[in-house]
Amino acid sequence: MARAVSSRRKSINTALAWGIGLIIFFPILWTILTSFKTEGQAIADPPIFLFFDWTLENYSIVQERSDYMRFLWNSVIIAGGSTLLGIIIAVPAAWSMAFVPSKRTKDILMWMLSTKMLPAVGVLYPIYLLFIKLGLLDSLFGLVIVLMLINLPIIIWMLYTYFKEIPGEILEAARMDGASLKSEILYVLTPMAIPGIASTILLNVILAWNEAFWTLNLTAANAGPLTAFIASYSSPEGLFYAKLSAASTMAIAPILILGWFSQKQLVRGLTFGAVK
Amino acid sequence: MATQHSRTAARIMMAPAVTLLLGWMLVPLIMTLYFSFKKYLPLRGGDLGWVGFDNYVRFVSSSAFWPSVTATLIIVGGVLLITICLGVLLAILLDQPMWGQGIVRILIIAPFFVMPTVSSLVWKNMFMDPNYGLLSHLWEFFGAEPVQWMSQAALPSIIIIVSWQWLPFATLILLTAIQSLDSEQLEASEMDGASTLRRFWHIILPHLSRAITVVLLIQTIFLLSIFAEIFVTTGGAFGSKTLSYLIFQRVLESQNVGLGSAGGVYAIILANIVAIFLMRIVGKNLDN
Secondary structure, three states: OOOOOOHHHHHHHHHHHHHHHHHHHHHHHHHHHHOOOOHHHHOOOOOOOOOOOOOOHHHHHHHHHHOHHHHHHHHHHHHHHHHHHHHHHHHHHHHHHHHOOOOOHHHHHHHHHHHHOOOHHHHHHHHHHHHHHOOOOOOHHHHHHHHHHHHHHHHHHHHHHHHHOOOHHHHHHHHHOOOOHHHHHHHHHHHHHHHHHHHHHHHHHHHHHHOOOHHHHOOOOOOOOHHHHHHOOOOOOOOOHHHHHHHHHHHHHHHHHHHHOOHHHHHHHHOOOOOO | OOOHHHHHHHHHHHHHHHHHHHHHHHHHHHHHHHHHOEEEEOOOOEEEEEOOOHHHHHHHHOOOHHHHHHHHHHHHHHHHHHHHHHHHHHHHHHHOOOOOHHHHHHHHHHHHHOOHHHHHHHHHHHHOOOOOOHHHHHHHHOOOOOOOHHHHOHHHHHHHHHHHHHHHHHHHHHHHHHHOOOHHHHHHHHHOOOOHHHHHHHHHHHHHHHHHHHHHHHHHHHHHOOOHHHHOOOOOOOOOOOHHHHHHHHHHHOOOHHHHHHHHHHHHHHHHHHHHHHHHHHHHHHHO
16 A cells, blocks of 8 residues: 655655755855856855856866876776775685685674774874885875775675675586586676676775875875875965865765765665665 | 585685785784884884883873863764764655655765865865855854854864764665665554654664664764864864874874874774674674
8 A cells, every 4th residue: 555645745855855955965066166266256245156257267277286187197096996906806705705605704704894993093103104114105006005905894895795695506507517616707606796896896986085094194295196185275375265166076076976876885885784 | 515626716715805904904903012012203213112001101191182082072972963863864854755856865965975175174164264154154144253163163163074974874874774664564553643753763763773873883983083074174273183183193293103002002992892883783684
């Protein structure tokens, strides 16, 4: 029996939800709008909402002054590289735990999760020191490794929960037909696992893109990604709201778009399967 | 139907991940423990020998320690209270039939994808600036004196910024949990004439309790170590220095590694206490 909902109640729900939604979204909207204003209009009193002289000037100034493209490139390398490397290491591990479970599988999974709980600040100096000794400070390679390691538990867990949903009978049937381990993985498992792997990649690119502890503490001028690029706007000189907004918009736009595709995976990935 | 052959293969496939994580956990942990028992000042003499538990005692007896514990508790507690209360209400609202639900969801989730440095700077400058911020315009509009957010109300400011970032997470998880609620049960209670409030207390809230616990624990782990939100706003000034920020300052800013490492060990112990509860819930889920 479908619940009869009066259209009046539906209208109230709609108005309320849209109102709250717009309030929550407003800081982002305001940042995007401000990025198209002149600095004078950005601090106008009373604030101008829509009727200003739209300009792209801030975007070119930000690019010229702080070389946005280089930071963007660093972000792409760090987020993409750490995720890909993590996937390469995690797929075999998650595969074996999901399909060849042993008595210790659960303990191993829980232990992996526990490494994620280690507070970064507790191991800041050792990592910093190792980076200096190994010449990795302010290098893209070093950050790819560190971000891969901090996200590896999440990657393994997500893949594990996805792989678990693939029925084991299919694999057994393939084995009966004489499929080798290699062809089992290549022709049977991979096609079924691709959606799960894709979701895992998506969520982890987002997490790595926005990571703002290691990226701020282990980089300087060379390997800084967009998080560091924005942090350089924290000590402003003169009028800078429009430029800050343009820089912010450029930093969040790519991931905001990706993020909207990943709502479902977000729940699964960040609760380690505890809420489905 | 695992054969000996596939067991060996499974071990080999797990080896890289296990080895890497083991190294990632043990090496820095042992180094932190090692430094915590030393007087170690890289810029002022380097390794000055073993000092026993001296650093542990000095870390907790320094004048900055208890204020940092208070600041941490206020921030974590405040953000949890706001995100969970509003998250439950929002999840219930979003579960109702409405027009354009997909778009509203997107609007509400968006803040979670904004990198911490951006959200902190945008809030600090464009909303909380005492002269040009939108909030001060709003205060003036109602004839109130604009608030000097970052200096007079550093903790509330940070709580607002961080809550804005985490509300989407809480809402999304609670919404997922609410959607798994058996709607027939709700309908039945509706027919029995149970009021909205009674349904909330006796059916919806108990159903959500597990999801709320998960949100609470996961957020606590992340909130205990917020960094960028303080780094680019107050830099730890005006009473907003959390425990993890204090450790960061001891280690990297004043380069007192021994003292900072002892603080790090405290932080690790604290995080592990929270983690044990989270792992128990996750572990139970793994069994079924």
